[in-house]
Amino acid sequence: MPPKIVFDKVTRRFDLKDNAFVALDRLSLDIADGEFVTVVGPSGCGKSTALNIAAGLLKPSEGTVLVDGKAVEGPGPERGMIFQQYALFPWLTVRQNVEFGLRIKGEEASRRRQIAERFIDLVGLGDFADALPKTLSGGMKQRCAIA
Numbered sequence: 001m002p003p004k005i006v007f008d009k010v011t012r013r014f015d016l017k018d019n020a021f022v023a024l025d026r027l028s029l030d031i032a033d034g035e036f037v038t039v040v041g042p043s044g045c046g047k048s049t050a051l052n053i054a055a056g057l058l059k060p061s062e063g064t065v066l067v068d069g070k071a072v073e074g075p076g077p078e079r080g081m082i083f084q085q086y087a088l089f090p091w092l093t094v095r096q097n098v099e100f101g102l103r104i105k106g107e108e109a110s111r112r113r114q115i116a117e118r119f120i121d122l123v124g125l126g127d128f129a130d131a132l133p134k135t136l137s138g139g140m141k142q143r144c145a146i147a
Contacts, residue, residue, distance in 0.1 A: 007065055054072065055072075093130050095117075
């Protein structure tokens, strides 16, 4: 069975005004479907850079990243990103936050609500669908962001 995610000799250089540095140097890694991977290392070692390349938010300077055998050329709907800080709109309810991307995508209101309810229930926030983020615990905010 082919790997789900492949980093093949991925290098990422950053050229700044007075400084150039290599954040990743020939990273090669295969991740199987369903495999749980933890990325650990000191600050500045390239962890976030590798994740941003896999998400399609950065392009490698050299090498290739494949997801399901296809080269990552940019962000795509088959990949998601969970941020360290909650990426929630404080003036929107849990439901409205979950529906936001669907609204931007042009989904009908009834379909948005149906999809949002499914994911809100999936993360265990069904009783808090109409709550604002300021009323949620940290873990609940993160689950809302995941939904």
